[in-house]
Amino acid sequence: MTSSYHCLYSFRRCPYAMRARLGILFAELQVELREITLKNKPSQMLAISPKGTVPVLQLLDGTVIEESTEIMIWVLEQQDPQGLLNAEVLQQANALIDKNDNEFKYWLDRYKYADRHTDMTQTEYRQKGEIFLQVLEELLTKNPYLLGKTVTIADIGIMPFVRQFAHVDRDIFYSLPYPNLQRWLQDWLQHPFFLQTMTKFQPWQDGDEAVILC
DSSP: OOOSSEEEEEOTTOHHHHHHHHHHHHHTOOEEEEEOOTTSOOHHHHHHOTTOOSOEEEOTTSOEEOOHHHHHHHHHHHOOTTOOSOTTTHHHHHHHHHHIIIIIHHHHHHHHTTTTOTTSOHHHHHHHHHHHHHHHHHHHTTOSBTTBSSOOHHHHHHHHHHHHHHHHOHHHHTTSSOHHHHHHHHHHHTOHHHHHHTOOOOOOOTTOOOEEEO
16 A cells, blocks of 8 residues: 555445444544545455455554445544544444344335335335434434434434435425424534535546545
8 A cells, every 4th residue: 555544435326335434524634535446446455455446544554444434434533523433422323334234224215216126115115214204303402413412323313314315305304294304404404514425526546646635
């Protein structure tokens, strides 16, 4: 590895990669961002992570972190100026992210790609996904963020997936009876860090000048 920075292989539209980029920005770490294309993954990434999915974070010492939640936690353990790893709610945050990743994501994928999953209708898949949205709505009736008055790892870990769900059909999403969740998502879509994570870059090639995410 020749970079002077930790190196993140990422894909702009992937919600797992979004959460990793958000974690890096909230941690205020300088990390080299290498945007990839899923149809032409760089050999350098596959050499360190043969599973071929993003995000992948390679540390300066060569250590490779391949899971998005682990990347979020690792970068925030290095520095956490806004206190996203709030010890008082960390267990609850981890449980909520786990529910997102292992339950909600299942229904999200089927809702988004209902034409590939014909066991149920798209509406039925959406309604299954709404069970998790209802949990979030209830949490957001009490506080502006999922677990309190300040941002935690739960917010940045879950928001990209709610965004993806909403964007399947925006008109339907904003007609659903979840005003607090809708407000929360809109606030995130306008957040400076989120806007920064969504900057478009050309796919990385060996020899390119480093793009620093910080």
